[in-house]
Every structure is written in structure tokens, then in C-alpha cells.
Amino acid sequence: MAPIYCVPLDGFPLKILHEIGSELGRTFHAPVHFLPEVDTTEQSYDHSRGQHNSSSILVMLNSIIPTDHARIIGITTADLFIPIFTFVFGEAQIDGPAAVVSGQRLTNEYYGMEANNLIYYERLLKECTHELGHTYGLRHCLSDGCVMRKSTYVEDIDFKTSEFCPECRTYMEAK
């Protein structure tokens, strides 16, 4: 399996990035490399919305990917959007190389609840696995608990696991 590159964006904490990265390596059976931090403000920050355009980040990630056939995932704490949407948890190119995930709306604090690092970590891992899954060509899956289930609410993320369902796993193993 070609490597997965993990990129911290706009000051994302490296400790969590490394933990998530190594877990992704296990899930996708791929070597994981960490790239230096990138500031995306100039390229993706939309002043009128106060959010980062995730599609612009994908363009940037495509331009820095070191090797062919590899995957690249950027993780940020900035709030992401795509035009016409209020926000997105993340975005990825189907069969593409790049994915981006934001931790901003994955914390309990964001919803006025008591901070819980374990829950935050789990949500982040699920979203990263999900978006990377898209880069390998997986679409949304309807199986309960499958990580490829679509989540538009944070509760949806908590409801699913960080694992692929048998069908999605079979697909990934054939890769």
C-alpha cells in the first residue's frame, strides 16, 4: 500500500496528529509519514464567513503531495465549509489523493458540554478514517455502525464505530 501523508494545518496539535496517524496506518495497512505544518489561511480563509474553504485546502494538499499513488490528509482545528453549506466536518476527493478533517465541531465544548478528550479523539479518528475511505473510492455506506456511514451531526459520528463494515472492509482489502 502506498503511504499516507499526514499534515497538521494551522497549528493543529502534533501529539494528537501522531496518535491519529498511526491508527490510520493500522486501519489502512499503509506506512504513515508526517509532513511539516502548513498555514492555509491565505489560500482558504473566507473573511466574510470566518471559516476555511475545504475545497481550497484540497487543492493545496494536491500540490504538496510528495509521491504518486499516495494519500494525503490534512487535519485542522479551523471550521470548514464548502460553498452553500454552513459547515462540513471534512471533505475528500473520491479516488482522489486528498482529504481534510476539522476538529472544531468534534469537541464537546463546541456544543456547550464538558470537555472529554477521549470522545474528541474517537470522533476525530472516525472522521479521518471516513474521509480517507473516500480517497480510496468508498462511497457512503448504509450499514449501521460502519465508519463510512454519512454523518451530518456529531451524534451521527458517535453512533457509528471507527471500523469498516464487512462489505467496506472487503472493498478495502481488495485495494
Place this chain on the structure above:
Amino acid sequence: MKAEEFGILIVDDEFGVRDSLTRWLEKDNYRVEAAGSAKEALLKLDTGSWDIALVDLKMPGMDGIELLQRIREIDEQIAVVIITAYATVDTAVEAMKIGAYDYITKPVDPDDISRLIQKALEHQTLAKENILLKSNIQEMQEQYKLIGESPAIRKCLEMVDTVSKTDSTVLIRGESGTGKELFARAIHLASHRRFCPMITVNCGALPDTLLESELFGHEKGAFTGAQYRRKGRFELADGGTIFLDEISTISPKTQIDLLRVLETKQVTRLGASKTLKLDFRVICATNENLESLIKEGKFREDLYYRMNVFTLHVPPLRERRSDIPLLVEYFVQKYVQAMNKPVRSVTSEAMDMIVRYTWPGNVRELENVIERAMVLCKRDRIDVDDLPFGLYAQVEGDNRDSLANVERAHILRILHRTDWNITHAATMLEIDRSTLYNKIKRYQIDR
């Protein structure tokens, strides 16, 4: 249906919106394409099949509203969702009035759009059935116009029951106003095709050139004025029934085309090279004598035989007089609800007159007479005064226009007006009381 079977077309002049929305929807497995302008969208609509169109309201050139109107002309079934900014929500609401399925205000929650699309697609899947369910209820009520216990109507209903179990072409014959379309609907609703639409075409109402494109549809540019592709009535009736009313009026050229369609169940849109294989049942109706039209060379004999697998003769109202009181009651109830008038029934004198009238315009004429009477009626029962004068003069008899008949009707009317006060009635009629008594006896008028 699986997600990949649904086609979603995004129409937005902003590249960022098109691009990201396409990517986002593709992840749900939908077949997604994007167009950067209304013009490009029309091209895609011409060549592909779409279930949902997400249309930006504000675009340079043709805007979302105009595109919506065009889409409505081409295909009634696509759910058009208007994308709007807060500032233009009013316009979006207007768009709903001209047939948009819904609108979304930018920026929208991802969850809202997910749910909207799911709802729209469910709507698409159920659309045919829903429309039918709704019209079924209406139709079922209308079907009550088929009310009747007379042997003539019984025979008809038995025939409806028999032919509805087959898929054969039916020719419905009967005078105008007898309710041929209602019988066609009854056959359709009793058949296995009831969950698909029954499409009605009144062949007599359209000039020949229009009729052809109406029946068979046309491609863009098939003739002057054919700016866009349009589905024909046969296509719309796919899976269901097509009802061709006033079939005798179609031209020799259309007769040939129609014969071919009935034989092959294949339709080619005007200007198209591709033929469509369709599945429909044909019911035709006429109030003309087709046999004499054939003799005169105005109607093709081969088409006649193709249509005439089953013939249903709908009897004129005068041949089923015993059903008239039931029909009257039905129409009174119908208009009581519509007009909110406290009319409950019909006096026996008025009913007597209604039953005896010849009804050349059949059930339709009866309905019109009751509707008019309901408007005029100032009491709680429709009376002789509320009926059109023509009825007095034309009550059936060996000599229906006779002076005797007119006199009887007039006396009856005056008796009603005076509430059977013989002295008053006699004064008004300028005859003496004994003469009036004699006439009442002679004409067998009773209270």
C-alpha cells in the same frame, strides 16, 4: 431504488458551488452532473434523465425561475429545488407557486440538504402513486356518478368488470354527456394499471399537427416552434392507460400513425430517430357512428378493428330513467357542499318533471340543471320553479311539446307557488276553482 439510479443535476454559475456540491452528492452514490448556466442545463436535460434539479436562482442570462418554467414544459416529473440567498427568499417562494419542489437558503446545513434530497427522491418514487392516490379518491367519488341500479347500467358495470381484467383495447360508445370518460376511468381503476396514470387526450380539441406532437411527443427542432424536447401522452401513460376521446375526429394521417402505435406499442417522438418501447392500455371513445364513417371512407377499417376488441355501450339517460333520482340526490349533495346552501332535496313535483324529461344532453345536462337549480333555490328543497322552463315543455310523452304538457307543468308550478291554495292558484291562472280541480284530476297532479 438504489441511490445510483437517481440523477441529480446541479445548475449554478459559480464553479465552487458546482464543484463541491457535485463531490458531496457523489459520495451518496447519486449520479451527479453540473451545468454552469441554464442553457447548458437545458442541453443536459435534453440528453439525460434527471430526478432532481438543484437550480441557483440568480444566474446571468436565463435565471432560475425561467429555467424552472422551461423544465416544467419539458418534464413535469423532475423535482426542481431552488437555491437562493436570504435576500431572494420571496422569489423562491414565488418559484414554489410555479412548480418548484422546494428551496434552500444559502448557506444550508448539510443535514438539511441531505434530508431534502432524500425527501425529494422518495417523492419521486412515490410521485406517480401519490398523484394517483389523490386522484383515485377524487375519481372514486366521480365514479359514484356511475351510480345506478337500472338493468342498463348494471350491464355496463359488469362489462367494466370483465374488460378491466384484460389488457385489451376498449371502444366506449355513447351519446355525449353519458360519462364515457368516467367509464374509462372505472376500467382503468379496476385494472392492474391503476397505480400508473390514466392520460386523457381529447382528440377533437386539437388541430391535427398539434395532436401528433401531443400524442407522440417531439424532439427539439422537430418543427418550427419546437424549442425543447417534450414527452408525448403515450410516454406519460407508460405503465397506465391512455384514453383517446372523440377518436372519430382524427385525420387519415394520424389514423395510420395511431394504428402503428397500437400494433407495435412503440412510439417515436416527432423528429427522433429512436423508438421507445412502451406499455400502455388504450381506451377510445366516440359518439359518432364509426361504421358509417368507414363506409364514407373517413375512418380506417383496420384501425376500427384494432380499437374495437371490446365495445362498451353507455346507455343514454332516458334509457335508464330509474337511476335519475339517485343521480339527482348525488348532484344535490355535491353542490350542497360546494355552495354551502341548506338545500336538502327535491320536491316530488320537481323530481317528477326531471324524471320525465328526455335529457338529450344526458348525465352532464342533468348535472347542469341541478347546479343551476341549486343557485336559484331559495328554500330547502328544489322546486319546479327552480328548473329551466325547457323542462316543462319537453317532458316526455307521446307529444311532449303539446299544449297539454305545457299546461300541466304551468299548473303544477302555480300550485307550488301558492302552496296548493286552490283559490289563489285559480285566481292566478284566471280560471275558476272547479276548472282547476278538473285539470288537477285530468293531469293526475298530486301534492
